[in-house]
Amino acid sequence: MPLLFIGYVVAYLDRVNVGFAKLQMLNDLHFSEAMYGFGAGIFFVGYFFFEVPSNLLMHRVGARRWIARIMVTWAVISAATAWVTSPTMFYVLRFVLGIAEAGFFPGLVLYLTYWFPAQRRGKMVAFLMAGNPVSGIVGGPVSGLILQRLAGHGGMAGWQWLFIIEALPALVLGVVIYFFLDDRVKDAKWLAEHEREHIQREIDAEARTKSHSSVGQTFSSAKVWLCCAILFGIVMGSYAVGFWQPTIIRTSGIKDPFTIGLLTIVPYLYALISMILVGRHADRTRERRWHVVIPQLVAASGFVVCAFAGTNPWIALLGLTMAATGVVTALPMFWALPTSFLGGAGAAAGIALINSTGNLAGFVSPAVVGWLKTMTHSLNSSLFLIAGCLCLSALLILTRMPARLVNR
Template sequence: MNTQTPAIRIPDSAASNSIYLRVAWRFMPLLFVCYVVAYLDRVNVGFAKLQMLSDLNFSEAMYGFGAGIFFIGYFFFEVPSNLLLHRFGARRWIARIMLTWAVLSAATAWVTTPTMFYVLRFFLGVAEAGFFPGLVLYLTYWFPSHRRGKMIAFLMAGNPVAGIVGGPISGFIMQRLAGHAGLAGWQWLFILEAAPALILAAVIFCFLDDRVKDAKWLPVQDREFIAAEIDAEARTKSHGSVREVFTSLRVWTLCAILFGIVMGSYAVGFWQPTIIKGSGITDAFTIGLLTVVPYLAALISMIVVGRHADRTRERRWHVVLPQCVAAAGFVMCAYAGNNTYIALLGLTLAASGVITALPMFWALPTSFLGGTGAAAGIALINSTGNLAGFVSPALVGWLKTATHSLDSSLFLIAGSLIVSAGLILTRLPARLVNR
C-alpha cells in the first residue's frame, strides 16, 4: 500500500495571486476597520483636549502625562497578551481586547480629576495591549514575507484614515452635541466613538478564522498551498525561546528604532490639533477639517511606498527616507509661527513620513522572526517602541508648559527620527531584511 503523502499542488503565479487575493478580501477589510476604530479611540483625546482642559482645569503637563500613561499599561501587558493570542487564537483574544477597550474609552467621558484621567488611560492601555502586534502576528499565519508588506501597509492605512474621518467627525461631535443631555462635547466624543468597538468585537468573534486550516471557505488544495508556503518560510526564520528574544541585541535595536518613529507618530496624533490651533485657527470643526490634509497625503504615501517596497524587496531605505521627510516636516512646524499654510505643509510632511515609516518598519522584524519567537519578539518590539507614546506627549506637554512653545519639542522629535534612521542603516544588514 502506498502511504506517501500526496504532493501539494503548486499553482502558477496568476493562480497563487488569486488565492492570496481571496484571503485578503476575506478578512483584511474587517481588520482594517478595527484598526481605524482602535487608532481613533487611542488619539481622540487629542481633540477632547481642545475643550476638556478648560472644563476640568487641567494643565498641558497633566494632559500630556494622561495621554501618555496609556502606553505604560500597554508596555507591561503587551508581551503576555500576544503570547495568549498565539495560544488561544486571534478570534477570541482580539474580540476580548476590543470589548474591554470600548468600555474604558467610553468611561473617560466621566473623568473629573487628573487621577481619574490617569487611571482610566492606564487601564485603556492594559485593555488594548496586544491588539496591533496581534494583528501583525496574525498576518504571519496567512501571508509569506514577500506578500506581507502590502498587507501591513493596508492595515496601517487605518491610521491616516482614522485621521481623515475622525477629524471632521470629532470636530462635529464636539461642536454640535455640546450641552445635549447635560454633557459637554468632549464627553459625547468619548461615548460615541467607543460604540463601534463594541459592535466589531462581536463581528470578530463570529467571523475570524484563527489559522489557515480553519478556513472552510477555501478549497482544501488552496489551504494546503498557503500552509506549505508559510511552513517553508518558517524554516528560514529564528524560532528562539521567549528568553532568547529578550536577550537578543538585534531585537532591542529594533525596539530603539521603533521608539524613534513612534516619537514622531504620537507627536502628530496628540498635538496636531494644537499646532493648527496655534497657527490661528480656533473653530473645532475647521481644525478637524484641516487635519484631513496631512492624513490624506499620508494614506497615499504609505500605499505607494508599500507597493514599491514589496516589488523591489528592499526594506531599509523604505523606512529611512520617510523618517527623514518627517523630521523635515517637524522642523518646518517649529518655524511656522502664525502661518497656517506653513504649519499645514509641515504637518503634511511629518504625518506622511511617520505614517509611511511605521508599516515599512514592521517588514523588518517579520522578515526573520518566527513561531513563539515572533509572538514574543513582535510584542516586545511594539510595547517597548510604543513607550515613546508615553514619552512623546508627556515630554512635549512638560516642555510646552515650561517654555510656552512647542518649538523645542518639535526639534527633539525630529532628532529622534534621524537617530532611528541611523540605527537602521548601521545595525541592520540588508541581507537580513531584504526579502
C-alpha cells in the same frame, strides 16, 4: 483584511481622540498641558507591561477570541473617560485603557504571519496600518463636529459625547470579530482545499528560514532590542502628530473645532497614499531599509517646518503633511524588518516586546511635549526634539541593520 483594517481604524481613533477632546476638556477640568501630556502618554505604560503576555495568550488561544476580548474591554473603558473629573481619574482610566488594548496591534502583525509570506506581507501590513491615516481622515471631521454640535446636549460637554460615541464602533466590531474571524488558514471555509494547502506550503517554507528562538532567547537578542530602539524613534514622531496635531493647527490661528477637524484630513490623506505606494514598491523591490529611512527623514523635516510656521496655517499644514506622511509610511515599512527574521513563539514574544518597548515613546512623546510646552509656552523645542529622534532612528537602521538580514 477588511475586517482587520476596520478594527485598526477604530483602535487608533479611540487611542488618540483625546487629542481632540483636549480642545475643550482642559478648560472644563482645569488641566494644564503637562497634565494632559502625562495622561495621554500613561496609556502606553499599561500597554508596555501587558503587551508580551497578551501576545503569548493570543498565540495560544487564537486571534478570534482574544482580539474580540480586547476590543470589547477597551470600548467600555474608553467610554468611561467621559466621566473623568480629576487628573487622577484621567490618569487611571488612560492607564487601564492601555492594559485593555495591549496586544491588539502586535497581535494583528503576528496574525498576518500566519496568512502571508514575506514577499506579500509588507503590502498587507501597509494595508492594515492604512487604518492610521483613515482614522484621521474620518475621525478628524467627526470629532470636530461632535465637539461643535453636541456641546451641552443632555447636560454633557462635547468632549464627553466624543468619548461615548467613538467607543461604540469598537464594541460592535468586537462582537463581529468573535463570530467571523478565522484563526488559521486551515479554518478558512471560504477558501478551496487546494488554496488552503498552497497558502500553508508558502507559510511553512518561510518558517523554515526563520529563527525559531524561545521567549528567553528573544528577550536577550540584540537584533530585537535594536528594533525596539528604532521603533521608539518612529513612535516619538507618530504620537507627536496624533496627540498634538489639533493644537498645532489651533496655534497657527484656526480656532473653530470643526475647521480644525477638516484640516487634519489633508496630512492623513497624503499619508494614506504614500504608505500604500511605498508598501507596494518595497514588496516589488524587496528592499526594506531605505523604505523606512527616507520617510523618517521626510517626517523630521516636517516637524522642523512646523516649528517655523508661527501663525501661518498654510506653512503649519505643509509641515504637518510632511510629518504625518513620513511617520505613517515609516511604521508599516518598519514591521518588515523584525518579521523577516523572527518565527514561532519567538515571533509572538519578539513582536510584542518590540511594539511595547517602542510604544513607550507614546508615553514619553506627549509627556515631554506637554512639559516643554508648559515650561516654554511654545511647541518649538519639542518639535526639534522629535525631529532629532527620527533622524537617530534612521541612522540606527543604516548602521546597525544589515541589508542581507531584512531584504527578502
